[in-house]
Amino acid sequence: MRYVSLTGFLALFSLLSVLCFYRATQDVVTQLSPQGCRMSYMYPSYVLQTGFDHSWTPLAKRYSLWLYRELDSWGRELDANHVKGLPVLFVPGNAGSSRQVRSIASSAATQYYRGRGEVASGMGHLKPLDFYAVEFNEDLSAFHGPTLEAQTTYAARAIGYILSLYPPHTRIILMGHSMGGIVATALLASHSANISAIFTMSTPHTLPPARFDARVDKIYDLTRELLAQHTETDTPIVSLCGGATDMMIPSESCVLPPGKLRRTVFSCALEGAWTGVGHQEMVWCHQVRWRVARAALELGDAAVTTPEARQVVLDRCLRDGHALPLIEDVPVPEFTNAELLPSGMPLVVCNPQGDRTYFLPVSASRKFVLLVSQGAIPPVAPQQPLSLVASIFACAKDRSNCVQQRPTTLKLLPSPVVGRPFPVPGSGADESEGIVLFEADVDEDAEWVGVRVERSTGSGWVVGGFVPTDPVVNRVGTLQLLLGKVSLAMPSTETFKTTWTFPNLLSNALVVYRITPHRVDYDRPCDALFAPLLQHTSQASETHYFPLLVPPNRRILLHTHASAPHVRSAHAAPFGVEFSVYSSGASGCLAGFDMSIDWSATIGRWATRYFTVIPVWATGIVAFILFRAWGVAEGGAVAPTVDESISSFLGRPLRWLLLLSVVISLVPLPESYYLGDRGEPYFALIAPLLLLISMGFVCGTQYLLCALMWPLSKLSRAGRRRREDVSVHRSTVISMALILLIIFLFVPWQVAFLGCWAIHLHNCASSQAHIKHFASIPDTVAIPLLRQDGEPTHQRQSSRAPAPLPAYIVNNHNHSMHMLLLMTWLLPLAAPVLVVWVRTLAGAGLTTPFDGDHFVFSAAPFLVLVDFASWIGGPVFEMQRFERTASVRWSFAAVSAVAFLLGSRKAYLVFDVAKVAAGLVVLVRIGPRYWGRGSWAPVVVSGSAGA
Helix, strand or coil, X not given: CHHHHHHXXXXXXXXXXXXXXXHHXXXXXXXXXXXXXXXCCCCEEEEECCCCCCCCCHHHHCCEEEEEEEECCCCCECCCCCCCCEEEEEECCCCCCHHHHHHHHHHHHHHHEEECCEECCCCCCCCCEEEEEEECCCCCHHHCHHHHHHHHHHHHHHHHHHHHCCCCCCCEXXXXXXXXXXXXXXXXXXXXXXXXXXXXXXXXXXXXXXXCCHHHHHHHHHHHXXXXXXXXXXXXXXXXXXXXXXXXXXXXXXXXXXXXXXXXXXXXXXXXXXXXXXXXXXXXXXXXHHHHHHHHHHCCCCCCCCHHHHHHHHHHXXXXXXXXXXXXCCCCCCCCCEEECCCCCCEEEECCEEEEEEEEECCCCCEEEEEEECCEECCECCCCCCCCEEEEEEECCCCCCEEECCCCEEEEECCCCCCCCCCCCCCCCCXXXXXXXXXXXXXXXXXXXXXXXXXXXXXXEEEEEEECCCCEECCCCHHHHHHCCEEEECCCCCCCEEEEEEEEEECCCCCCEEEEEEECCCCCCCCCCCCCEEEEEEECCEEEEEECXXXXXXXXXXXXXXXXXXXXXXXXXXXEEXXXXXXXXXXXCEEEEEEEECHHHHHHHHHHHCCCHHHHHHHHHHHHHHHHHXXXXXXXXXXXXXXXXXXXXXXXXXXXXXXXXXXXHCCCCCCCCCCCCCCCHHHCCHHHHHHHHHHHXXXXXXXXXXXHHHHHHHHHHHCCCCCCCCCCCHHHHHHHHHHHHHHHHCCCHHHHHHHHHHHHHHHHHHHHHHHHHHHCCCCCEEEECCCCCCCCCCEEEECCCCCCCCHHHHHHHHHHHHHHHHHHHHHHHHXXXXXXXXXXXXXXXXXXXXXXXXXXXXXXXXXXXXXXXXXXXCCCCCCCHHHHCCCCCHHHHHHHHXXXXXCCCCCHHHHHHHHHHHHHHHHHHHHHHHCXXXXXXXXXXXXXXXX
16 A cells, blocks of 8 residues: 555656646746747749759659749749849748748848839848748658668769759759758858858757667767868858757757857847747748848849858848947048036936937046937847937047047847836847947047937937946855845936846756845836836857846746757856846836746746656666665565565665765756766755656556556457477567568668567466466366266365466566566657658658668567567576676666666667667577577467567
8 A cells, every 4th residue: 555655646646747847838938938920921932953853863753843933923933033042042941941941032122122023122232032941851861861861962962953943053042941940050061162151049969859769869960060161161051040949959959059150040139020939930020031032132132142141241241239330430520519418417308309419528437328219229229210310439538630430339129118028028129129239348538428310300309328337246145035126226316237246156948046126116107218128148159138027927938949958068158147227317217126036937947957867867767776676686585576665765765866866966967978967956856856857757667557457458358379399480480580671671670669568468467367277276166966876966176286377477477577667668768760751651751761770680589589578488587697796687787777867968879778688688598499409398378489
């Protein structure tokens, strides 16, 4: 009863924990980084490239190539010339479609053409874009290395075919979504001279999203080496990341490794977008797709011929404010109609008219900030700016010697509407109402700063002044926030920028901080020109914006992708959180705010990073239970049942393992090991939590197997038969050889493993039925007597007891049940490739070979083991004499160690070591007796003998 209650509690605990993790994960999408994407619309048509046939590549029967053409509202193509412009190849990702090209291709066409055959104004110096897209039939490339290699091979040949349609020396632009970005990057090895630029969207560059195939890891290693060798490549690469809204990949893996002409742009920092973008939404989110299309169009400029020029185009079209734009020199004008402001007085100009210059005396801080609404500080401006233009100059004492003031920051800030969510769901931000931010450190020689406002027509505003140079430093630590919160007050003096620094706070993807603003009076409207806006920059490519005047139920969550499990960022330190608050001055609306840890969002981040740990660690737990059970049997006792093994493990071994999990969490191991947190003590309790959840699922799996075996045991009892022949049948040898031949030629070994599991499940049910049937025979048997010479019929009871059930039969059954539990948890590690095979057959049919998974020795140990486990004529897994020095059961301890130390990063290693362990068991304990050389002869009692 104690066993049932404890295992049931753990199973229920695991289910509830997963439910909590799921709810927290859903909360990430709605609260942590909300999405505000406008829907894109188009009139698509597709032209199959029949010329790209088997003469170009043998994969032409499996994949296809399409050309996109935009139609007008009458169904006519905007441009009937199919090979007139600049070629672009779109590569879809895992389970993606060539039809995903339509959003970006449509935007490029509608930007270039005003009508059918009519080029839009300002586009005459550019070329139209011809968008090609490869169709991979929704192959699951993220789970299978050979599939990813096949796609790369096909795309490489597609580039050769496309360029054959264009004049010599034409260069192609590559765009890849998700795993398509990995394919596009890998093409640098063969076509670097032919590629003008590469755009990747939601592509996991540094960490595979699914870690169940070693060949995917190998491709990543080769791509990493390729990028390292091509640090001086003349092909710009841009990686667009969706941030926390992307629930398919962790966005820290989207960051490109450092190198020349490489840029990572988070959509939350992309000027004019300022929103998180989901994985699938990245290709159709309007604020992103039109900028990508515009960047591709600008690359077709005849003047853009050098790599540096192409990089300038990408920086201009995909600005995120982290790098200064190319600023042209402005001649110093004659400062007519000038106004001198008193010392300490900020510049506040609402609805300016005409041209005017404002001079501000330089303060001691020398940090100058200027905000311009709906106007421009060249070259930065909103999407549809007013004619208002502001220029900044540093002047000497007499204001006659002035020079153009170079900025340290020049970018566009969002301008959220007070009281409305930001970004607005379904529509996002209005980039036409953006605020231009200018920051500069004024030179020591300057005593005045001149702000020249020109071409103003009575709309917009300009505010600015000097702000404190030093940030407000708070020494609160993460441990303190674990126990409570910290309160911060806004400065009492009027300022346009206030920066807070928390040097002792942990900056990691696994922790989320919550900001709770406090308004002076929620009922009183705020009359500030620019309501307080929080800017959180966690790394060189990631910035988030949060309006602070929000309803009380709106959560402001600070998070980062700089440092994360299994990923080490070269751009950010593990400690230190900093953010700034911009406003148009002291409005009296915001009194301060509280800072704490948001546990719901934090747990949601754990779930998205460690979802593969559960099956891997459950496999490690089962392997360790099997190791201990074999130890009991090798000591001369009867092998325990699975229930007994689990009950024994739930005592002292589990407590020691929980303690060991905490200790290992404190060891600064490399990123590839354990949970990838590099020994950070704040995350030490994640490991025992995951261990308990994994243990609960092991208990639940045992209940599930018992439920599956119950009807099978009933069927096995009804169809039970005994076979007296104890030799290995010729049919068994033939069937085994036939299965191995089928694996070698047609099906992946994962199919055979699934079949082995099903057969072993039936064998275990049959042996269980046999044991129960033998135990149900009564101790006394009624013997009828025959009638003789008229004597009455009577019966005599015999007290003879049945022969005792051989101990090895129960022993064999218990061993087989342990192996069944292990094979059950190995199934999730083999299932992804199995799903890929089924999906490939559905998409490409039987004509397509499934490469890379026909190694027969991956399945042979399980075939022999399952077939041998069905014999009960003697002990099945008894220890050999030479194992007294080193027992083969230690191979299961190795499976457990690999599962815990390496399984989180490389789940495929667990199955590889398990295959080796099964092979050792077959060689050492099964092989001699399986082929009839042992000391006992096997007897088959189950109806499911053989492979």
